[in-house]
Amino acid sequence: MKARALHSTLTTDSHIRLSLDEVDLAAPGPDEVIVRVDATPINPTDIALLLSGADLAKATTSGGALVAPVSPIILQIFAGRIDKPIPVGSEGSGTVVEAGSSAAAQALLGKIVAASGGMHATHRKFHVGAVRALPPGATAEDGASSFVNPMTALSFVETMRAEGHKAIVHTAAASNLGQMLIKICKADGVPLVNIVRKPAHVEQLKALGAEHVLDSSAPTFGDDLVSAVAATGATIAFDAIGGGTLGGKILDAMERVASKSMTTFSHYGSSTLKQLYIYGSLDRAPTTLQRTFGLTWSVGGYLVMNAMRKLGPEAVGRMFERVAAELKTTFASHYTARITLEQLLDLETLRACALMKTGEKYLIVAK
Amino acid sequence: MKARALHSTLTTDSHIRLSLDEVDLAAPGPDEVIVRVDATPINPTDIALLLSGADLAKATTSGGALVAPVSPIILQIFAGRIDKPIPVGSEGSGTVVEAGSSAAAQALLGKIVAASGGMHATHRKFHVGAVRALPPGATAEDGASSFVNPMTALSFVETMRAEGHKAIVHTAAASNLGQMLIKICKADGVPLVNIVRKPAHVEQLKALGAEHVLDSSAPTFGDDLVSAVAATGATIAFDAIGGGTLGGKILDAMERVASKSMTTFSHYGSSTLKQLYIYGSLDRAPTTLQRTFGLTWSVGGYLVMNAMRKLGPEAVGRMFERVAAELKTTFASHYTARITLEQLLDLETLRACALMKTGEKYLIVAK
Numbered sequence: 001m002k003a004r005a006l007h008s009t010l011t012t013d014s015h016i017r018l019s020l021d022e023v024d025l026a027a028p029g030p031d032e033v034i035v036r037v038d039a040t041p042i043n044p045t046d047i048a049l050l051l052s053g054a055d056l057a058k059a060t061t062s063g064g065a066l067v068a069p070v071s072p073i074i075l076q077i078f079a080g081r082i083d084k085p086i087p088v089g090s091e092g093s094g095t096v097v098e099a100g101s102s103a104a105a106q107a108l109l110g111k112i113v114a115a116s117g118g119m120h121a122t123h124r125k126f127h128v129g130a131v132r133a134l135p136p137g138a139t140a141e142d143g144a145s146s147f148v149n150p151m152t153a154l155s156f157v158e159t160m161r162a163e164g165h166k167a168i169v170h171t172a173a174a175s176n177l178g179q180m181l182i183k184i185c186k187a188d189g190v191p192l193v194n195i196v197r198k199p200a201h202v203e204q205l206k207a208l209g210a211e212h213v214l215d216s217s218a219p220t221f222g223d224d225l226v227s228a229v230a231a232t233g234a235t236i237a238f239d240a241i242g243g244g245t246l247g248g249k250i251l252d253a254m255e256r257v258a259s260k261s262m263t264t265f266s267h268y269g270s271s272t273l274k275q276l277y278i279y280g281s282l283d284r285a286p287t288t289l290q291r292t293f294g295l296t297w298s299v300g301g302y303l304v305m306n307a308m309r310k311l312g313p314e315a316v317g318r319m320f321e322r323v324a325a326e327l328k329t330t331f332a333s334h335y336t337a338r339i340t341l342e343q344l345l346d347l348e349t350l351r352a353c354a355l356m357k358t359g360e361k362y363l364i365v366a367k
Numbered sequence: 368m369k370a371r372a373l374h375s376t377l378t379t380d381s382h383i384r385l386s387l388d389e390v391d392l393a394a395p396g397p398d399e400v401i402v403r404v405d406a407t408p409i410n411p412t413d414i415a416l417l418l419s420g421a422d423l424a425k426a427t428t429s430g431g432a433l434v435a436p437v438s439p440i441i442l443q444i445f446a447g448r449i450d451k452p453i454p455v456g457s458e459g460s461g462t463v464v465e466a467g468s469s470a471a472a473q474a475l476l477g478k479i480v481a482a483s484g485g486m487h488a489t490h491r492k493f494h495v496g497a498v499r500a501l502p503p504g505a506t507a508e509d510g511a512s513s514f515v516n517p518m519t520a521l522s523f524v525e526t527m528r529a530e531g532h533k534a535i536v537h538t539a540a541a542s543n544l545g546q547m548l549i550k551i552c553k554a555d556g557v558p559l560v561n562i563v564r565k566p567a568h569v570e571q572l573k574a575l576g577a578e579h580v581l582d583s584s585a586p587t588f589g590d591d592l593v594s595a596v597a598a599t600g601a602t603i604a605f606d607a608i609g610g611g612t613l614g615g616k617i618l619d620a621m622e623r624v625a626s627k628s629m630t631t632f633s634h635y636g637s638s639t640l641k642q643l644y645i646y647g648s649l650d651r652a653p654t655t656l657q658r659t660f661g662l663t664w665s666v667g668g669y670l671v672m673n674a675m676r677k678l679g680p681e682a683v684g685r686m687f688e689r690v691a692a693e694l695k696t697t698f699a700s701h702y703t704a705r706i707t708l709e710q711l712l713d714l715e716t717l718r719a720c721a722l723m724k725t726g727e728k729y730l731i732v733a734k
Contacts, residue, residue: 049634076623077659083634242658256443265447267416270668278658287656291609291648292444295670301662303635 001025001034001098005121005306006341007085014072016054019065021085022252023121030100033108038140040092040119041333042344042353042362043148044240044280050088052078053284056351066345070270092119092364093134093143104128116142120341120364134294135324144363145176145333146323150305152279153180154319155307156238157190162311163275167191169229169237169250170284173213174201174358177240182210183330191232193225195246216246225253230260236275238302243283247276247292247299255293269294272330274320277302282356368392368401368465373453373708375417381439385420385712386432388452390488397467398495400475404544405507407459407486408700409720410515411607411647417455419445420651423718433712458513459486459731460501460510471495472502481510487708487731502691509545511730512700513690514545515671519646520547521686522674523605526559529643529678534558536596536604536617536682539649540580541568541725543700544607550697554700558599562613563659568725583613592620603642605669610650614643614666615657622660636661649723702730 003025009017028034052074059068075082091113099105105128113131118124134143160168170181173194185192186209193212194205205213212228214221228234229250235258237250251274258270274293279302289299308316323331341364343349353362370392376384395401419441426435442449460481466472472495480498485491501510527535537548540561552559553576560579561572572580579595581588595601596617602616602625618641625637641660646669656666675683690698708731710716720729 034709045634052634052638073659078632078634079623080626080629084632086632086634088393136579165523179388245653248653256446262447265445265451265453267412267419267445267448267453268672269668271673279662281658284658285659286612286615287654289654289656289666291651291654291668292440293646295646298665298667299656300665300667301636301660302657304663305635306638 001123003121003123004296005118005273006344008052008088009083009085010052010070010074010078010081010230012075012082014075015069016052016068017065017067018185019085020341020345023206025123025125028098028100028105030102032100032125033096033105033113033128033131034098034123035094035113035115035131036097036123036124036366037092037119037121038112038366039144040089040364041146042364044092044282045090045148046088046120046355047354047356048281049086051354056347056354059347061347066347066350086122087118089118089120091116091145091147093140093146093264096131097123102128108133112138112140113242114142114146114190116147120344121340122366128350132320135327138327141363141365142327142332144335146327147332149177149333150323150331151308151319152304153177153184154322155304155311156181157184157188158311158315158319159277159307160236164219165234165236165275167193167232169193169195169232169234171195171237171246172197172240172280172358173210174204175240176198176361179205179208180331182205187330191234193228193234195225197358221343222249222253225249226256229253230257235272237277239278240277240280241283242278242281242287243285245288245290247278248285248293251276251293251297251299252290255297269296270298273298276300279303290291300336333361336360338363338365340364340367368490370488370490371708372485373455373711375419375455376450376452377419377437377445377448379442379449381442382434382436383419384432384434385417386452387676387708387712392490392492395467395472395492395676396467397469398472399467399492400463400472400495400498401465401490401492402460402461402480402482403464403490403733404486404488405454405461405479405733406511407731408512408702409731410457410458410512411489411649411723412515413455414721414723415648418721423714423721426714428714433714433717445549454485454488456484456488458483458512458514460507460513462507463498464490469495474502478645479505479507481512483511483514484681487711489708489733499687504696508730509694509699513694513698514515516544516547516700517690517698518675518686519671520544520551520670521689522678523548524551524555525678525682525686526644526674527557527603530603532603534560534561534599534601536560536601538562538604538613539564539607539647539725541565541571541578542607543726543728544570544577546572547698549575552696558601560595560601563590564725565604571621589616589620590614593623596620597624602639604644606643606645607647608650609645609648609654610652612655612657613647614654615660618643618660618664618666619657622664636663638663640665643667646670676685703727705730705732707731707734
C-alpha cells in the first residue's frame with residue numbers, strides 16, 4: 001500500500017530539509033502488522049531530530065518541502081545522517097488495518113495499538129512484538145503519548161531506587177512528564193523537589209498536590225533549593241534543561257546538605273554520591289559545572305532506552321503494566337492543539353511546535 | 368612527646384592561616400606507633416587543602432604564621448572547616464621511633480614505614496594497621512610518595528577493566544602520576560592516549576616509551592585526538608585539569624569514533640558509554656560540556672579512596688603489592704627540590720610549590 005511519511009534530511013550544504021514523502025509499504029509478513037497512525041504527539045525529542053538545530057527564522061519552502069539552514073558544526077556532529085531521509089515520530093497510536101498470517105498478527109487486526117519510531121506518517125509497518133495493544137476502552141489519543149513520557153517518568157523512580165537514592169529533584173517540572181512524575185511520586189511516597197521557571201507554574205503544580213515547588217527565577221532560589229533538598233534527602237536529579245548552571249547548583253545544594261552531617265572535615269567533600277542525569281536539552285548552551293561539590297558526584301546523559309536496559313525486563317514489564325492501568329489518570333497527556341501531518345510543514349505551525357514551551361504539546365491526528 | 372605539625376585554618380574573616388604548631392603526642396597505646404616523618408611530598412591535593420584557593424599575592428606573615436585572604440564563597444563551600452586547624456600532608460614516610468606493647472607494634476620499632484594523613488609534621492601517631500612497612504632496602508624518600516600517585520595510577524587501570532573499557536585517555540600526562548601510568552600501561556599492554564600542554568612534554572613522554580602523546584596547544588589537536596582515540600579504542604578518560612572544555616572535547620572525540628561504526632543513525636548518539644573522570648583541578652574554572660556527544664556519557668568526580676572501595680580489597684591488596692615491588696622503578700618519584708617544614712611557611716617557597724607546574728614536585732625532609 002501507499003503511505004506518506006515525514007522525513008528530515010540533513011544536506012551537505014548545511015540545511016535541514018523536511019518533506020512528506022510517499023512510501024511503499026509491502027504487504028505484511030506473517031508476524032507483521034500495518035498500523036494506520038491515528039494520533040502521534042510532537043515531543044521535544046522529535047523536534048530535536050526534525051530540526052537538528054535548524055534556524056527556522058531563515059526557513060523557506062521549496063517544492064512542497066521546508067528547508068532551513070543549520071550551523072556547519074551540525075554536519076560534523078551528525079555525520080551519520082547526512083543526505084539520508086530520517087523518519088520522525090518517537091511514538092504514536094493507531095489501528096491495525098492489515099495483519100500477517102500468524103495467529104499473533106491476526107489477533108491484532110482492528111485493534112488500537114501503540115508503537116514507537118517513525119510515527120509521523122499515515123501508516124507504519126511493525127513486527128507484532130513491537131506494538132502494544134491498548135487496554136479496552138482506550139482511544140488512539142489516550143495511547144498516543146503512552147511511551148516516552150510515562151516510561152521516562154517511571155524510569156526516574158525505578159532508577160532512584162536501583163541506585164540507592166530516596167528522593168528526587170526534577171527540573172522543567174511543569175512539563176507533561178513532570179506532572180506525571182508528581183502523581184507517581186505522590187502515589188509511591190517518594191519525596192520530590194520540583195523546579196520550575198515561572199511563578200505561575202508553582203501554583204499549577206501545588207494544585208496537583210506537589211509539596212516542594214521552587215521557582216528558579218526567584219531571588220531566594222538558592223536557599224529554597226538547599227532547604228528542599230534538606231527536607232527531602234534528595235541525592236539524585238533529573239534535568240530536562242541541560243545547558244547553563246542549574247544542574248551544578250543542584251549538586252551544590254546536595255553537597256551543602258550532605259556536608260552538614262559530616263563529623264570530620266574532608267576537603268574532598270562529603271562521601272554521599274550526588275547524581276545528576278541530563279535527559280533533555282531545553283537549553284542547548286553548554287553545561288557549566290563549578291565543581292563546588294567535592295569529588296563524589298556524577299553527571300550523565302540519560303536516555304530512557306538505556307535506563308530500561310539497566311533496570312531489566314522485570315522492572316520494564318511492571319512499568320508497562322502500570323502505564324496501561326493508569327493511562328487515563330496518571331499518564332493522561334494534555335495537548336495545546338491538534339494538527340494534521342501536512343500542517344506540521346506549515347512554517348507558522350512548525351515554529352509554534354518548536355518553541356517547546358513548558359506544558360505545551362501538539363498532537364498530530366489523522367484527518 | 369612534643370611534635371610540631373603544620374595546620375591550615377580557614378578563619379571567619381575569610382582568610383587562610385598557616386601555622387607550624389607544637390602538638391603533644393601522648394605515649395602510644397598497645398597497638399599504636401609514633402612515626403618520625405623523614406620525607407613527605409607536597410602533592411596538588413595538599414596545596415588544595417593548605418590554601419583552599421587563598422590569594423598568595425596578598426599573603427602576610429603574622430606571629431610566625433602565614434595569612435592570606437580567600438574569597439567569601441570558600442566559607443560557604445568549606446563551612447565544615449571554619450576556625451578548625453586542619454592537619455596537612457596526604458602521605459609520607461618515616462621511622463617508627465616509639466611503639467606500643469603489642470607484638471605488632473613492637474615488630475615495627477625502628478622500621479621505615481609509609482603512612483597517610485597529617486604527614487606535614489615532625490612526628491605522627493598511627494594505629495599499626497594504618498602504616499605500611501617499606502620493602503627491605505627502601506629509604507624514607509623512596510616511600511614518601513608511595514600512596515597517592517601510585518595507587519591512583521594503578522586504580523585508573525583497574526577501574527578501566529572493572530567498568531569494561533579497553534584503553535585510557537589521560538590529561539596533564541607529563542605529571543609524576545602520568546609517567547607512572549605510562550609505565551603501568553606499557554607493562555600491562557593497555558593502550559594509552561597522553562595529553563600534555565607543552566611541546567617539550569611530548570618529547571619527554573615519547574622518550575619514556577609513550578606511543579600516543581598529544582599537545583593540546585597544537586592547532587591539529589582536535590584531529591589528533593580523534594585519530595588517537597580511534598587507534599586505541601579509548602572510551603574512558605582520567606582528567607587532572609577539571610576546568611574548561613578539554614574534558615568535553617575528549618568525550619566528543621570518543622563519540623565521533625563510536626558513531627563511525629553505527630549502522631543506523633540515532634540522534635541520541637552512539638550507544639557506547641563514554642566516561643570522563645575528573646580527579647584533579649589544575650584549572651579551577653568551571654567544567655564546560657558542549658554535550659555534542661549524544662546521551663550515553665558520564666562525567667564524575669574521582670577520588671582514589673572511593674575507587675579503592677569500589678574495586679574491593681582483593682584488587683587493592685594486589686595494587687599495594689605492586690607498589691612495593693616496583694617502588695624504585697615504576698613508582699619512583701622525582702623531586703624539584705627538598706625543603707624543610709619551616710621553609711614551607713616561607714612565602715617564596717610556598718608560592719613555588721603552589722604553582723603545581725606539571726612535573727615539578729617538592730619534598731619536605733627532616734633537617
